[in-house]
Amino acid sequence: MAFDGVDSGAVAHPLGEDASSTSELAPGDPLFVVEGLRYAYLERFPALDDVDLEVRKGEKVALLGANGCGKSTLLKILDGLLFPDAGTFTAFGEQVTEDNLEDEQFAMGFRSRVGFIFQNSDAQVFSPTVREEIAFGPLQMGWPREKIDRRIGDVLRMLEIEPLAERAPFQLSGGEKKRVAIASVLVMNPEVLLFDEPTAALDPRTQAWLVELIIELNRAGKTIVMATHDLDILDAVADRCVVFSEDHRVAAEGSPATLLHDRELLLRVNLIHDHTHVHRLGNVEEAHEHEHDAAHHASQHV
Amino acid sequence: MSDVTVRAEEVPTPQWLVTGELALCPCGCIGKRKKGSFVEKTLSGAVGVMRNAMFGEDVAQQHGFLQRVDPRVKIVAFLGLLIVTAFVRNIPTLVVLYAATVVLAIVSALPVGFFVKRVWLFIPIFTGIIVIPAMFSFITPGTIVLPLWHWNGSPVGITEQGLTSAGLLVMRVATSVSLVVLLTLTTPWTKLLAGLRALAVPRIFILIIGMAYRYIFLLLNSVTDMYTSRKARTVGNQRNDYKEGQRVVGATAGALFGKAHALSEEVHMAMVSRGYAGDAKSYAAFTVGAIDVLFVVGCVVAAALVLGGDRLLGV
Numbered sequence: 001m002a003f004d005g006v007d008s009g010a011v012a013h014p015l016g017e018d019a020s021s022t023s024e025l026a027p028g029d030p031l032f033v034v035e036g037l038r039y040a041y042l043e044r045f046p047a048l049d050d051v052d053l054e055v056r057k058g059e060k061v062a063l064l065g066a067n068g069c070g071k072s073t074l075l076k077i078l079d080g081l082l083f084p085d086a087g088t089f090t091a092f093g094e095q096v097t098e099d100n101l102e103d104e105q106f107a108m109g110f111r112s113r114v115g116f117i118f119q120n121s122d123a124q125v126f127s128p129t130v131r132e133e134i135a136f137g138p139l140q141m142g143w144p145r146e147k148i149d150r151r152i153g154d155v156l157r158m159l160e161i162e163p164l165a166e167r168a169p170f171q172l173s174g175g176e177k178k179r180v181a182i183a184s185v186l187v188m189n190p191e192v193l194l195f196d197e198p199t200a201a202l203d204p205r206t207q208a209w210l211v212e213l214i215i216e217l218n219r220a221g222k223t224i225v226m227a228t229h230d231l232d233i234l235d236a237v238a239d240r241c242v243v244f245s246e247d248h249r250v251a252a253e254g255s256p257a258t259l260l261h262d263r264e265l266l267l268r269v270n271l272i273h274d275h276t277h278v279h280r281l282g283n284v285e286e287a288h289e290h291e292h293d294a295a296h297h298a299s300q301h302v
Numbered sequence: 303m304s305d306v307t308v309r310a311e312e313v314p315t316p317q318w319l320v321t322g323e324l325a326l327c328p329c330g331c332i333g334k335r336k337k338g339s340f341v342e343k344t345l346s347g348a349v350g351v352m353r354n355a356m357f358g359e360d361v362a363q364q365h366g367f368l369q370r371v372d373p374r375v376k377i378v379a380f381l382g383l384l385i386v387t388a389f390v391r392n393i394p395t396l397v398v399l400y401a402a403t404v405v406l407a408i409v410s411a412l413p414v415g416f417f418v419k420r421v422w423l424f425i426p427i428f429t430g431i432i433v434i435p436a437m438f439s440f441i442t443p444g445t446i447v448l449p450l451w452h453w454n455g456s457p458v459g460i461t462e463q464g465l466t467s468a469g470l471l472v473m474r475v476a477t478s479v480s481l482v483v484l485l486t487l488t489t490p491w492t493k494l495l496a497g498l499r500a501l502a503v504p505r506i507f508i509l510i511i512g513m514a515y516r517y518i519f520l521l522l523n524s525v526t527d528m529y530t531s532r533k534a535r536t537v538g539n540q541r542n543d544y545k546e547g548q549r550v551v552g553a554t555a556g557a558l559f560g561k562a563h564a565l566s567e568e569v570h571m572a573m574v575s576r577g578y579a580g581d582a583k584s585y586a587a588f589t590v591g592a593i594d595v596l597f598v599v600g601c602v603v604a605a606a607l608v609l610g611g612d613r614l615l616g617v
Contacts, residue, residue, distance in 0.1 A: 081571045104579070111577040122520055123568035128492035128512050135585040140577030145587070166363075168492070170519035188576065 025092070027058040031192060031223055032078055036087035039073055043085070047073040049248040051087070055192070060214070060224040062234055062256070065244030066270040071227035072119065075194045078225060079116040080107075112141055115190035119197040121177035125169040130161065130180050133169070137188045155183045159213075175206035182213070193217060195226040199233060211236050229271060231260060245269045342529070348522045361487050366410030367593075368488035373497030375594040379601040380485045386605045387477045393466070395612040396473035402604065403480035410488050417487070421479045429475045436471075437464035491515060499584050508584070517565065524561055528554050 025031060032055040039048040047070040055061050055078075063071040076082040077089055083098045090096065091110065101107045118124045127133035134155060138148040156162045159179045169177060178198075185193065195214070199207045207230075214237050218224050226237060234241060234256040241259045243266075245251035251269050252259060259265065266272045362369065368376065383399075390396050407417040435441050437460045438450075444463030451458050486494065492512070499508045532550065 076571065079575050081575060107579065108577065111575065114575075116572075116575045118568065118572055120565075120568060123565060124572040126513055126516060126569050126572065128495065128516060132492065132585045136573075136578075137576035139583035139585060140579070142583075148585075166490075169516060184576065 025057045027056075029057050030054050031057050031092060032225075033090040034074075034078075034087065035090075037074070037077065037084045037089065038086040039070070039077065039082065039084050041073075046248050048077075048084070051248075051250055053242060053250070055223060055225055057191075057223055058218070058221060060218050060237055060239045061226070062238035062241045063225065063227040063244065064229060064231075064234075064241050064259070064269075064271060065227075065251075066229070066246055069244040069246055069269075070248045071244060072196050075116065075196050075225065075227050078192075079114055079194055080110055081116070108141060111137075112188055113191045114194065115185035115188060115192070116194045117178075117181055117185055117196065117198060119200055121174070121181040122169070124181040124184065125172075125177050128168060129165070130167055130169070130172075130183075131156075131165045133180055134184050134187050137184060141188065151187045151189075155187045159183045159186075175202055178202060178206065178210070182210075186217075190222070192223045192225065195224065195228075197228055197230075198226060199228065199230045207233070231266075231272070234260060243269055243271070342533075349526060351522070361412055362490040362493075364411045366412070366488065368406060368410040368484065368597075370593050371488075371597045372588050372590055372594045373489050373493045374500045374588055375590065375598055376485055376489060377494070377497050377501060379598055380481050382605060383481055383601060384478055386608055387474060387481065390474070390608060390612045391470070392612050392615040393469050393473055395608055395615060396470070396477050398611075399608055400473065400477045400480060403477065403484055406484055407480075407487075410484070412484075412487055417480075417483065420483055421476055424479070425472060425476055429472055433468035433471050437461070437468045439464070442467055496584060497588070500588060505581075505584065513569070517562075517569075520565070521558060521562060525554060525558060528557065 032053070034051060034053040037048050037051040037053075038046075040046045049070075051070075051074065053074070063074060065071050073082060077084055078091075080091075080096050080101050088095055092113065094100065094106070096110065101110065125133050127136055131152060134152045135148055138151060143151075152165075156165055159182060161176065161179050161183060164172065164176060164180065169180070172180065198210055198214070202210065211233050214224055214226070224237070228234075228237075238256050241254060241256050242250055243252040243259060246269065252262070252265055263272070267274070371379075387396070387399060390399065404414065404418070408414060439446055439458050439461045442461055442464035444461035446457050446459045447462050447465065449457040449459035489497070495508050495512050499505060
């Protein structure tokens with residue numbers, strides 16, 4: 001991967017420049033605190049009901065649940081794009097409300113510290129070219145031109161998309177669009193990265209690349225919150241999982257190892273089917289392709 | 303035996319799902335061939351638009367003469383040449399100007415056949431309809447060169463003056479369209495927008511056009527997918543079934559509107575998430591070089607020569 005040596009500092013890391021240096025919080029301190037959160041679409045269709053959640057600095061948190069349980073809605077609330085009908089959301093010690101985000105300074109600070117990678121890359125990659133797409137966020141922040149150009153170059157190299165810089169989004173494949181979407185967020189060097197179903201509709205190679213990237217970003221000090229139902233990658237991409245039930249509440253919380261062994265819980269929240277078995281990556285740090293023989297599949301296991 | 307097959311977890315699978323359906327005779331002896339419907343033609347046209355746009359972007363990336371000129375300079379110069387074209391009153395002058403656009407296309411590495419076709423394919427359709435009546439003596443009186451019939455004893459036909467007016471209009475349209483095609487084919491869409499922005503076109507206007515252009519392709523793909531999925535499930539001749547066609551177009555338009563609305567909400571969220579607060583900022587920056595100065599001087603000299611020559615030729 002392009003940023004080997006992040007920890008050792010042997011290779012200059014584009015995110016290392018001022019990564020998390022603005023934050024006064026120490027690893028393990030709560031970054032996001034959500035209490036008694038309720039949200040309903042059109043005030044009729046509930047998406048979240050009495051949800052409590054805490055995300056600590058440097059953590060990798062996975063939000064698990066069946067389709068429509070409210071994971072994506074929660075991510076949008078954590079990014080200050082939707083606002084709860086009831087309950088509170090506190091980020092970096094400040095309450096995030098629609099009113100607060102109207103304050104330019106507060107909004108700038110919050111937006112630069114929290115990055116959101118949408119499930120639908122087509123919605124996120126809206127600029128005429130890849131370079132302009134990556135420049136969009138920094139331009140809104142009012143950064144100087146030289147800094148923007150340098151950051152764009154670094155991120156393009158890091159995500160191995162330099163040849164795509166002048167291409168239009170409609171000329172890109174799904175995997176390329178995902179890389180561009182990630183680049184457009186990473187360029188702002190946020191402290192928290194919110195991923196909505198990051199591995200959905202990606203080929204296995206791109207999925208493996210993304211898993212490695214998430215691990216490396218976390219090592220570089222980023223806090224990761226991810227909505228997913230890809231149980232195969234959980235061990236690698238999450239320290240802690242929050243499971244949502246279909247009645248839009250938190251059903252359980254714990255380590256991937258504990259939750260993935262609780263077959264009864266996963267069946268109850270409709271996350272798995274009776275015939276499902278999960279290929280867990282374990283505590284590996286590099287995803288890889290592997291094959292099983294028929295005997296492996298004959299046994300039911302989680 | 304029951305008419306359902308029961309699987310291990312007691313979820314019934316209908317019997318019809320596990321048996322094959324009767325298919326049509328494979329020899330095709332009872333089938334009828336049909337031509338594509340208007341829906342199909344519209345969609346193939348839409349796919350053509352996408353292909354053309356992609357080809358246009360490739361051409362705009364080549365290293366020809368006009369591709370190296372600053373987009374702002376190009377926009378201003380071509381606007382000036384368009385105004386000059388509107389003032390020219392002689393066909394020979396317009397022919398020279400048109401020939402100059404072809405030369406510019408050649409030095410800008412544009413395929414000449416494509417460039418000429420792109421201009422002349424539309425002119426008979428749009429301009430022809432307007433100029434044909436103007437050629438006749440009852441619209442443009444004058445010396446009749448081709449009498450067609452008599453009306454109350456006087457001949458009615460195509461007049462010399464009518465032909466001159468029609469020729470002038472056709473050549474003026476051809477030259478103007480050539481100039482616009484030259485500009486759009488040699489400038490990537492993004493740079494064209496950035497150039498317009500640099501020329502003080504409002505930022506929000508540029509942002510909306512840019513996003514509309516970007517999402518047209520996505521929505522065109524959605525339409526093509528919707529139609530393909532419908533076509534995959536359609537059997538039989540529906541050639542004259544216009545009502546069905548209208549229903550399909552209506553349903554597709556409705557579904558597309560819903561998709562576009564959901565997408566626009568998501569795009570807005572993606573923008574807000576990265577700090578957008580209603581005032582988009584532009585990334586493009588241009589510098590004027592020697593080639594730009596050369597191009598501007600060339601255009602000014604050409605404009606002076608064209609207008610001077612046209613005056614010498616008289617009206």
